[in-house]
Amino acid sequence: MTWTSDKAWTMPSMPAEADPTPNPNSPWAHDTQVLAGWQALDCALPAVRPVFEACAHEAIARLSPASLQAFWQGGRQLGKLGRGAAPVLAWLTYWPEVVEALGESDAEQAFEVVMALLLRMNKSPNSAAMTHLLTSLGPVAQRLGGLSVLQAYLHTVGHFMDRTTGSIHGRQATLPSAGLPELLLQAPRLLQTLSLSGWQAWVDFGARAYAHHPPQKEDYFALRSPDSLAVLQRERHGTLLRDAERTLSLSLQAMWQLQAHVLPLPTAQMSEEHGVQAVSVLPCLLLESTDKGTSYAMGLPDVLDARDGVSALDRYRLMLMHMAGHIQWSTPCIADNWSPMQRLAVEWFEDTRIDWILMRTWPGLRQNLLALYPPVQEGGCNEATHACVLHRLSVWSRSVLDERFEVQDPQLREWRDRFMALVDGQGQGTDAEQGVVTGQVRTAQVAQLALQFVARTRRPSDAQAQVHFEHTQVDWRDDNRHLWQFIENGDEEDTAPSPTRVADEELHSLPPQLYPEWDYLAGSERPDWVRVFEYLHPPGHAADIDQLLLRHAALSKRLQRLLDQLKPQGRTRERHLENGSELDLDVALAAHIDLKTGHIPSHRVEQHIKPVERDVSVQLVMDLSASLNEKAPGSDQTVLQISQESVALLAWALHQLGDALAIGGFHSNTRHDVRYMHIKGFEEPWADPVKARLAALEPAYSTRMGVAIRHAARTLIKRKSTKKILLVLTDGEPSDVDVTDPNYLMHDARQVVHSLQSQGVFVWCIQLHPAHEASVRHVFGDHFTLVDRMAQLPETLASLFFKLTR
Incomplete structure (x- = not known):
């Protein structure tokens, strides 16, 4: 039996039939317990015999007699199902781990639940996933640590299997679940990052989104897609760096008078072979020399959990303190002639020096620092099989920082005393000028001491290929890339990514924006679900728009009269001011009378008069789906041509009023390709460039309305106008080719509209097709206008705007 890289059992070639009776010459034939177990298992599968003895000894040592009886019973039952040796081997290997994780009392109930689920799998097309369930069950049970949560986990697995098992003819389940094996294989890793509820939400999202x-x-479910990573990030626990960034920056400024940019470092990485994997991230300190001096960037993990009684915020703060200590007291060393082991020792010595100064300067850090230090113990590395240089440095460093930690190795004690003699008395260097000078000297002295340590403590085992890493990573210490300078560049010194040449054409385009979408079935958003590409619409002929406006000359004259009525004619007066633009005669006269009659006069005798001004911002969003190419009922024009006339007339009217207007159009071809065409910005005048873009509009594809409204409203919300209006001009209901649920995009658009209205944006829809009135009413409520005669659209649109802004 072997275990392959894709976590599937591979069986050795054996005869088709085998006698369950053990060979009398077998080394375990006279072991009564193992023999009794073999007879209780009653398994004739050839692949089970070679590994049975090892599994039996482990089970006998770890399980009670009652649990051992259930163990043999479960293996026997799986062996009789006719699904081969893989489920039996997985059971024999991993079930004792489940019993130890749950305890003897709960393991009996867990046995019944697990066997029931296995039998359901056996009777479905998902029998191949039985092995994956048993393989992952041990780590999952250890992580969950309780019967009730394990039952909830198994219930979720069973429910997922039922809802994702397919059928060819719709009457009987015939197709296995596409994601079940990967879901089971990734469950142990995900439950290390997510809570059970977060994992269940992640599973539910994948089942619905890719049904x-x-x-x-x-x-x-194999963690190979960006959507999986986005949902995983949304459901993760812990403290996000973004939430703690302001507190950390204030701490850095208050304690060090230092300003640095905090950069998040991802704690999950995605690869084509293994999908998303949690990784251990070291902080990093980046230095950049500019004309104004040296600027600093401090990279920290994007999320942290509390650990060993230390909160995530305190862990972040300790990382910042350590890097700030390097800025204050460390100077780079030229390391071209140093070996990797020498540089490693210098880094450990310098990190230990920084931590020692921090504890001496701020004694309150001692408790957290020692609590987070790895529990390394002397003699924990086997020098016969591993290189122990990292272990030796970790033990030495702990002996320096923790006075209660005693080492027996005389060499380590000697180097601890020599180090303490070097750094003793350094911790109170608060003078900036003195700190720089002494830091240069002592960094060099520490480096020389570290080089001597490597030369004097070298051992033959340091040349071993296998390096002992356990308890050697101190997570608050950075990667020390700032500590080295190289005169000659080499591959091993390249710690920064190579600069890339950006193509000239990329400089004129915008990268895609990621937006969520509302999933009404789950009652939550799908994060980073839609990609929106915004670009400047190519120009056409501005004269075409002028010709369209000439066709509505009579309407323009009527609108001009309305515009004259809408233009502000009055003034507002603010009275009783101490410092105004002019004297308020009525108030001044009353104050004079009070003074003459012996009363205390008011000193607020001035006023300020200012003209009434309109303060309106309008964002117009045009639906440019393919249906706009159709002829309008009762007209020889297309819907697009009439829409162009209407938008041109509205833009001319707003230009006359002086109101700010932005125009954009959109169409979509799946969630991965939503195009938003920029036609006019708020600060652009109504002139030939804008008219040329409006004249060149060409409809295509589908109508993913919700995300287009999200994207358009992003700029509108930032406007400081008193009244903000978003108009949506469309001839259909929300739809796209990759959406099968007709209500999905409708609910998403409704959610966006309600969200904008709660932020003070007035949203109104101009619907051009009466057949979709019900869907428009569902999305916009009563805030829509149905245009039943397309020829009247220009006048309707202009009148509607005047009504909304009066």
Whole structure:
């Protein structure tokens, strides 16, 4: 039996039949317990015999007699199902781990629940996933640590299997679940990062989002898709760096008078072979010399959990303190002639010196620092099989920082005393000028001491290929890339990414924006679900728009009269001011009378008069889906041509009023390709360049309305106008080719509209097709206007705007 890289059991070639009776010459034939177990297992599968003895000894040592009886019973039952040796081998290997994780009392109930689920799998097309369930069950049980949560986990697995098992003819389940094996294989890793509820939400999202796309579903549950990573990040626990960034920056400024940019470092990485994996991230300190001096950037993990009684915020703060200590007291060393082991020792000595100064300067850090230090113990590394240089440095460093930690090795004690003699008395260097000078000297002295340490403590085992890493990573210490200078560049010194040449054409385009979408079935957003590409619409002929406006000359004259009525004619007066623009005669006269009659006069005798001004910002969003190419009922024009006339007339009217207007159009071709065409910005005048873009509009594809409204409103919300209006001009209901649920995009657009209205944006829809009135009413409520005669659209649109802004 072997264990392959894709975590599947591979069986050795054996005869088709085998006698369950053990060979009398077998080394375990006279072991009564193992023999009794073999007879109770009653398994004739050839692949089970070679590994049975090892599994039996482990089970006998770890399980009670009652649990051992259930153990043999479960293996026997799996062996009789006719699914081969893989489920039996997985059971024999991992079930004792489940019993130890749950305890003897709960393991009996867990046995019944697990066997029931296995039998359901056996009777479905998902029998191949039985091995994956048993393989992952041990780590999952250890992580969850309780019967109730394990039952909830198994219930979720069973429910997912039922809802994702497919059928060819719709009457009987015939297709296995595309994502079930990957879901089970990734469960131990995900439950190390997510709570059970977060994992369940992650599973539910994948089951719903890819219900009709089996290949994409498999990539999602294998952690190979960006959507899977986005949902995983949303459901993660811990303290996000973004939430703690302001507090950390204030701490850095208050304690060090230092300003640095905090950069988040991802704690999950995605690869084509293994999908998303949690990684251990070291902080990093980046230095950049500019004309104004040296600027600093401090990279920290994007999320941290509390650990060993230390909160995530305190862990972040300790990382910042350590890097700030390097800025204050460390100077780079030229390391071209130093070996990797020498540089490693210098880094450990310098990090220990910084931590020692921090504890001496701020004694309150001692408790957290020692609590987070790895629990390394002397003699924990086997020099016969591993190189122990890292272990030796970790033990030495702990002996320096923790006075209660005693080492027996005389060499380590000697180097601890020599180090303490070097750094003793350094911790109170608060003078900036003195700190720089002494830091240069002592960094060099510490480096020389570290080089002597390597030369004097070298051992033959240091040349071993296997390096002992356990308890050698101190997570608050940075990667020390700032500590080295190289005169000659080499591959090993390249710690920064190579600069890339940006193509000239990329400088004129915008990168895609990621937006969420509302999933009404789950009651939550799908994070980073839609990509929106915004670009400047190519120009056409501005004269075409002028010709369209000439066709409505009579309407323009009527609108001009309305514009004259809408233009502000009055003034507002603010009275009783101490410092105004002019004297308020009525108030001044009353104050004079009070003074003459012996009363205390008011000193607020001035006023300020200012003209009434309109303060309106309008964002117009045009639906440019392919249906706009159709002829308008009762007209020889297309819907697009009439829409162009209407938008041109509205833009001319707003230009006359002086109101700010922005125009954009959109169409979509799946969630990965939503195009938003920029036609006019708020600060652009109504002139030939804007008219040329409006004249060149060409409809295409579908109508993903919700994300287009999100994107358009992003700029509108930032306006400081008193009244903000968003107009949506469309002839259909929300739809796209990759959406099968007709209500999905409708609910998403409704959610966006309600969100904008709560932020003070007035949203109104101009609907051009009466057949979709019900869907428009569902999205916009009563805030819509149905245009039943397309020829009147220009006048309707202009009148509507005057009504909304009066």
